[in-house]
Amino acid sequence: MINAKYSTWKTLVGRWMGAYIWLAGALIAVVALIQKDPVAAAQYFPQWLVPVLSWTGINSWLIVLFLTVTGALAKLGRDSFNAAFIWTLIQDVIDRVAREAFPNLDGLDHHHRATLFRYQQWCVCPTPVRLWWWPYGRGRWPNSGWLVPIVRSGHATQKSRTVFLAPDDADHVEGVAGAVWASGKLLEVACAKAIDPSASVGDINTYSAKTWVTSEWVQQQVDAGKVLSASFKGIPIEVRGQKWGVLLLDSRNPKGAIDAPLNVTNHAYILGKLLERT
Amino acid sequence: MSTQNLVILNQKDLDVPAADLKVGGINVATKPSPYDVPEAVRTYDETDGSHVIEIKYMGPDEPLETVDLGGDVFVRTGRNSNRVYAFILGVKSGSPALNAVKRVLGLMLERDKFSRKDNYRLVGRVFSNANARLDDILAFTNVNKGKK
Numbered sequence: 001m002i003n004a005k006y007s008t009w010k011t012l013v014g015r016w017m018g019a020y021i022w023l024a025g026a027l028i029a030v031v032a033l034i035q036k037d038p039v040a041a042a043q044y045f046p047q048w049l050v051p052v053l054s055w056t057g058i059n060s061w062l063i064v065l066f067l068t069v070t071g072a073l074a075k076l077g078r079d080s081f082n083a084a085f086i087w088t089l090i091q092d093v094i095d096r097v098a099r100e101a102f103p104n105l106d107g108l109d110h111h112h113r114a115t116l117f118r119y120q121q122w123c124v125c126p127t128p129v130r131l132w133w134w135p136y137g138r139g140r141w142p143n144s145g146w147l148v149p150i151v152r153s154g155h156a157t158q159k160s161r162t163v164f165l166a167p168d169d170a171d172h173v174e175g176v177a178g179a180v181w182a183s184g185k186l187l188e189v190a191c192a193k194a195i196d197p198s199a200s201v202g203d204i205n206t207y208s209a210k211t212w213v214t215s216e217w218v219q220q221q222v223d224a225g226k227v228l229s230a231s232f233k234g235i236p237i238e239v240r241g242q243k244w245g246v247l248l249l250d251s252r253n254p255k256g257a258i259d260a261p262l263n264v265t266n267h268a269y270i271l272g273k274l275l276e277r278t
Numbered sequence: 279m280s281t282q283n284l285v286i287l288n289q290k291d292l293d294v295p296a297a298d299l300k301v302g303g304i305n306v307a308t309k310p311s312p313y314d315v316p317e318a319v320r321t322y323d324e325t326d327g328s329h330v331i332e333i334k335y336m337g338p339d340e341p342l343e344t345v346d347l348g349g350d351v352f353v354r355t356g357r358n359s360n361r362v363y364a365f366i367l368g369v370k371s372g373s374p375a376l377n378a379v380k381r382v383l384g385l386m387l388e389r390d391k392f393s394r395k396d397n398y399r400l401v402g403r404v405f406s407n408a409n410a411r412l413d414d415i416l417a418f419t420n421v422n423k424g425k426k
Binding site for chain 2: 171172187188238266
């Protein structure tokens with residue numbers, strides 16, 4: 001998950017970096033002027049600055065190089081801080097999606113979640129590992145196309161790195177998120193119950209037959225102490241008309257995600273707009 | 279260029295029931311992506327006399343391209359999404375606007391190049407006779423004048 005935390009010091013530093021970019025640009029112009037004609041330039045400055053101007057004229061290329069490099073670094077830093085700010089907004093939107101979707105359901109926050117998955121062509125370490133000797137699974141590669149969880153509602157289950165396969169041959173997608181990605185539609189999936197360590201082999205088989213994962217995959221998750229949700233609702237997320245990822249609601253309540261009274265249209269619009277800036 | 283105000287579409291008219299679809303070998307209840315649902319329509323005349331029926335969506339903007347479908351009829355689609363953003367009916371398009379739109383949508387549903395079939399079906403619903411807002415949409419002075 002992206003660490004969507006933002007602080008006032010980042011705001012402050014970001015502003016200083018913005019100011020420095022302008023200052024560096026102005027200084028480069030001044031240095032170029034001095035370098036071109038140091039004698040003429042000296043007329044516009046007080047007498048005590050003449051040694052400085054002389055030094056600047058001699059070292060002008062070094063100064064220009066320094067200002068260019070530091071200006072570029074400041075821009076990178078500012079852009080990074082701006083992106084971090086956008087991610088905090090996205091985290092707020094995802095939290096709100098979960099609050100709105102699951103208003104009166106029993107259970108803790110992490111029993112009813114909203115997760116934003118991003119499509120990535122490459123994923124070096126997909127988890128869980130599909131085969132002990134080849135983590136990507138039979139016939140798959142790091143660049144097979146993957147859906148990676150980026151932002152999740154609430155405070156718990158933030159460290160989950162469950163990645164789903166979303167390959168070009170869309171018949172072999174993994175998970176509900178993968179199915180949403182492949183179909184490009186709003187999908188609703190309801191299972192009889194959530195899968196926890198007490199689930200029988202029959203429950204696991206039934207669950208896997210409805211959720212685009214294998215029984216072995218479900219067993220692996222259960223063995224890792226996870227509880228798998230009973231209901232899902234997912235929509236594809238687009239940025240400038242291009243598929244970007246998937247927004248997935250999941251709930252341990254078998255009807256929780258299906259009955260979610262959610263204005264998906266508004267949330268999808270806001271997410272698309274924010275993601276344009278990341 | 280004369281312009282009609284946006285006609286906001288009643289989303290209940292466009293709400294389709296969930297349909298079963300086989301995805302990756304599993305039957306699942308699906309609905310069209312919210313990005314495919316038209317939100318508003320407006321019509322206007324270009325200076326060259328062609329009529330434009332423009333469709334608005336909730337989705338953020340994207341680059342557009344115009345495709346010539348023959349008979350002086352053009353369709354403007356999203357370069358990334360393939361959604362239909364406008365029908366452009368040239369002065370030689372001849373047939374009533376509604377027929378031209380239906381013909382264009384029929385072609386788009388048939389051709390593989392136009393991949394966003396859910397979107398075309400939803401736009402078709404906007405222009406279906408059962409839609410109560412149809413008169414509002416096409417009532418604009420020039421779109422249907424002399425073409426009925």
